[in-house]
Amino acid sequence: MGRRFIVGAGCVTWAGLGIEALEQALRGEAPPFAVESPGSGPSIDVGRVGPIKDPASAATYRRWGQVDTYSRYGYVAARLALEQSGLTLEEREAYGVFLGTSYGCMEENQRFDRYTIKEGVLKGASPLVFKGTVDNAPAGWIAVAFKLRGPNATFVSGDGAGAESMWSGLRQIEAMRAPGLLCGGVERFVDLHLVLRERDPDWQGATLSEGSGVVLVEDEAAMRARDVTPLAELVGVVRHRGSITEGLQAVGVRLGLRLEDVGLVSLATPTLERLAEERAELEQSAKEGGHGAALEGIEFVADKVTLGEFHGAWGGVAVCAALTRREPGGWNGRKYALVHVRGEGDESFYVALGEPVKPE
Amino acid sequence: MSRQKVVVTGLGVVVPHGDDIDAVYQRIIRGENECGRITKFDPEGFLCQIGSEVKYEVEAPDMVGPYTVHNDALRYVVGAADRAVKYANLDAATGDEQDRRAIVLSTGVGPANIDFLGPIALRLHGEDSDPYTSDMASFYAQAPDEPEAQGLDEFHLDTAAPACAVLIGAAHVNNTASACASGSHAVADAAAMIARGEVDVALAGGVCTPVTRVLVPGFAMLQALSTRNDDPEHASRPFDAGRDGFVMGEGAAVLILESEEHAKARGATILAELAGWGYSCDAYRLTDPQPEGVGMALCMTRAIESAGLKPEDVDHVNAHGTSTPYNDRAETLAIKKALGDHAYKTPVSSNKSMFGHLIHAAGALEGCLSVKTILEGVIPPTANYEEADPLCDLDYVPNTGRPAKVDVILKNSFGFGGMNVSVVYRRYEG
Numbered sequence: 001m002g003r004r005f006i007v008g009a010g011c012v013t014w015a016g017l018g019i020e021a022l023e024q025a026l027r028g029e030a031p032p033f034a035v036e037s038p039g040s041g042p043s044i045d046v047g048r049v050g051p052i053k054d055p056a057s058a059a060t061y062r063r064w065g066q067v068d069t070y071s072r073y074g075y076v077a078a079r080l081a082l083e084q085s086g087l088t089l090e091e092r093e094a095y096g097v098f099l100g101t102s103y104g105c106m107e108e109n110q111r112f113d114r115y116t117i118k119e120g121v122l123k124g125a126s127p128l129v130f131k132g133t134v135d136n137a138p139a140g141w142i143a144v145a146f147k148l149r150g151p152n153a154t155f156v157s158g159d160g161a162g163a164e165s166m167w168s169g170l171r172q173i174e175a176m177r178a179p180g181l182l183c184g185g186v187e188r189f190v191d192l193h194l195v196l197r198e199r200d201p202d203w204q205g206a207t208l209s210e211g212s213g214v215v216l217v218e219d220e221a222a223m224r225a226r227d228v229t230p231l232a233e234l235v236g237v238v239r240h241r242g243s244i245t246e247g248l249q250a251v252g253v254r255l256g257l258r259l260e261d262v263g264l265v266s267l268a269t270p271t272l273e274r275l276a277e278e279r280a281e282l283e284q285s286a287k288e289g290g291h292g293a294a295l296e297g298i299e300f301v302a303d304k305v306t307l308g309e310f311h312g313a314w315g316g317v318a319v320c321a322a323l324t325r326r327e328p329g330g331w332n333g334r335k336y337a338l339v340h341v342r343g344e345g346d347e348s349f350y351v352a353l354g355e356p357v358k359p360e
Numbered sequence: 361m362s363r364q365k366v367v368v369t370g371l372g373v374v375v376p377h378g379d380d381i382d383a384v385y386q387r388i389i390r391g392e393n394e395c396g397r398i399t400k401f402d403p404e405g406f407l408c409q410i411g412s413e414v415k416y417e418v419e420a421p422d423m424v425g426p427y428t429v430h431n432d433a434l435r436y437v438v439g440a441a442d443r444a445v446k447y448a449n450l451d452a453a454t455g456d457e458q459d460r461r462a463i464v465l466s467t468g469v470g471p472a473n474i475d476f477l478g479p480i481a482l483r484l485h486g487e488d489s490d491p492y493t494s495d496m497a498s499f500y501a502q503a504p505d506e507p508e509a510q511g512l513d514e515f516h517l518d519t520a521a522p523a524c525a526v527l528i529g530a531a532h533v534n535n536t537a538s539a540c541a542s543g544s545h546a547v548a549d550a551a552a553m554i555a556r557g558e559v560d561v562a563l564a565g566g567v568c569t570p571v572t573r574v575l576v577p578g579f580a581m582l583q584a585l586s587t588r589n590d591d592p593e594h595a596s597r598p599f600d601a602g603r604d605g606f607v608m609g610e611g612a613a614v615l616i617l618e619s620e621e622h623a624k625a626r627g628a629t630i631l632a633e634l635a636g637w638g639y640s641c642d643a644y645r646l647t648d649p650q651p652e653g654v655g656m657a658l659c660m661t662r663a664i665e666s667a668g669l670k671p672e673d674v675d676h677v678n679a680h681g682t683s684t685p686y687n688d689r690a691e692t693l694a695i696k697k698a699l700g701d702h703a704y705k706t707p708v709s710s711n712k713s714m715f716g717h718l719i720h721a722a723g724a725l726e727g728c729l730s731v732k733t734i735l736e737g738v739i740p741p742t743a744n745y746e747e748a749d750p751l752c753d754l755d756y757v758p759n760t761g762r763p764a765k766v767d768v769i770l771k772n773s774f775g776f777g778g779m780n781v782s783v784v785y786r787r788y789e790g
Binding site: 096097101102104109130131133134135136137139140141143144146147148149150151152153154155156157158161164168171172174175177239241343344345347 | 525534535545639644658
């Protein structure tokens with residue numbers, strides 16, 4: 001079975017466009033979160049992106065003006081990933097788009113509902129508004145604008161949707177249905193959650209953030225033919241039910257990785273307190289299993305604490321964040337990084353990234 | 361890696377024609393229609409006032425595991441899944457066996473769109489004087505302690521797949537939302553998981569309740585819906601020269617897929633083989649198909665090749681056939697591209713002529729009917745076909761079901777955004 005590599009990455013977050021902005025945010029150099037309140041409730045931090053006027057994206061598509069805000073998040077992230085990959089228009093033909101979202105087009109639906117209720121749909125609403133109320137609008141716009149005629153799908157499996165897009169995208173490549181796919185997630189939901197948080201005083205999650213994270217995953221042969229340098233190997237995506245400890249063990253077994261070779265574990269944990277608890281549980285379990293030393297040298301991070309809660313986009317954003325943490329030689333001097341994304345029920349996804357060694 | 365043979369062992373539906381797949385199929389081959397004036401809201405003044413609704417009391421469990429079946433969409437899909445599981449005589453897995461089972465559901469927008477998002481939007485915009493404020497208040501009054509979990513589930517039906525997972529004891533849960541193509545997309549993805557050996561059993565299908573005050577006028581604005589309001593039974597007329605759009609339909613449909621090895625080992629009755637599938641994207645426009653049917657043809661060709669078949673092996677095409685001017689013309693061209701001269705010898709029919717377009721559930725429902733066609737040997741007709749369109753010049757099986765030995769069916773599903781999925785169902789030869 002061939003290997004697959006990430007050859008481009010793009011993201012859209014409150015910190016700005018591109019993984020450079022994400023990197024700044026992780027270093028604590030981004031502007032602070034906005035503080036917002038829906039009305040009578042307490043103010044909370046939000047990582048709102050809002051309308052995007054991106055001249056570089058506008059230049060890529062003559063109908064950019066019709067693209068709704070939700071879709072623009074994914075569009076810009078995809079554009080950045082495609083540009084970094086160096087794929088030409090001709091080469092893109094067989095490539096696909098798999099995106100995940102949890103709440104998708106909530107805000108566009110709100111707008112359309114408001115038109116419908118208040119103003120009467122026949123006189124008040126624009127067909128362009130309605131287009132944005134469809135979950136798979138971003139994947140559609142991206143395919144149309146960049147002429148990507150390979151498999152195209154949108155997954156709505158809750159917070160795991162972005163990781164599921166990678167899990168499923170890898171299988172499309174393995175089945176030789178496409179030489180590569182844009183995979184990741186897109187989310188726009190801050191307004192709605194502001195209202196709900198007001199009624200949920202016990203909520204202790206991360207800051208609400210919206211946006212998109214997208215990577216271009218490419219088959220080794222296709223990448224080799226184009227002579228590009230990958231950002232990382234996408235070693236695999238493992239789905240597992242149960243504790244994180246068991247999940248990491250399953251990753252080792254299924255992908256043939258040794259924990260001693262893992263330098264970074266990014267956990268989908270919303271608070272530092274929870275991160276400390278999870279790390280302690282891992283260390284205890286490893287100790288009991290006689291391989292406690294394997295965890296030494298692994299850096300555990302909870303990027304949601306810094307970046308916010310992206311729900312279905314988290315898989316894409318978290319992988320972009322892990323890419324920014326890579327240094328020459330890998331992650332903390334080791335070959336692999338693991339990105340944990342919570343799915344539905346007690347299932348988790350583990351995205352395994354490998355040191356981006358250019359294939360011989 | 362060797363590919364596992366994928367077979368169909370169970371079918372379940374909750375659709376306008378009924379909730380017994382055998383009876384539904386009989387009604388379909390007789391050309392019976394369930395389109396009518398919308399009753400779920402007052403459509404007066406709307407451009408499109410017709411739909412295809414589930415008008416009977418649906419029997420379904422009120423609770424599945426920890427999940428409350430608290431709205432129509434959940435009732436439809438849990439009801440369909442329950443029937444499919446019983447059809448397949450499948451027990452819920454326990455222990456490690458759960459890791460060998462998956463759910464792949466296509467879930468559309470839930471029924472609370474208008475009752476939930478609209479009022480919140482009004483509140484965010486400071487329009488508290490609107491009459492819908494009272495609806496918002498009643499929603500809050502009824503909301504349980506965890507508003508996010510309950511309220512947002514109403515929107516995306518996030519609990520549908522986990523609830524269905526309880527019925528078969530599945531560990532893996534997947535939701536797709538590829539618009540009108542997603543029912544077949546769910547079936548194809550589930551089949552792929554089995555073929556790769558990742559799971560032994562998958563419950564695949566879709567549910568949609570789009571006959572709402574938001575979606576009907578929304579699709580009407582896109583000029584996708586028929587406005588034959590005074591003659592709803594004849595409104596959905598795929599491939600007919602007088603077609604003017606589709607009729608929005610609601611319901612759910614589910615198939616139980618298994619590896620042949622697993623089905624045989626438990627002594628299941630194998631209904632058909634799911635032999636191949638293909639995907640493509642038009643990359644043309646968001647709401648219109650590529651007019652020459654290039655992407656659709658590519659998708660069909662990929663599905664046929666995936667099944668290890670040739671175009672001339674296809675006995676019947678269960679068309680996407682929406683009854684929109686653009687789709688039916690492009691699909692006709694695409695079938696001719698994919699099948700070549702064999703297209704003119706191949707019966708093509710659209711089930712949507714009788715129950716409209718079930719959006720996220722359409723591909724799964726038409727997949728169930730394709731399996732029944734193989735088993736029963738009568739090709740469903742394209743109802744309301746009265747006047748030939750010169751641009752649609754294939755054999756559309758007009759108005760009357762046609763007895764025929766059908767071994768291979770190509771099922772097409774195409775969607776918003778240019779997503780295309782084709783699935784090949786084949787007679788099972790043990």
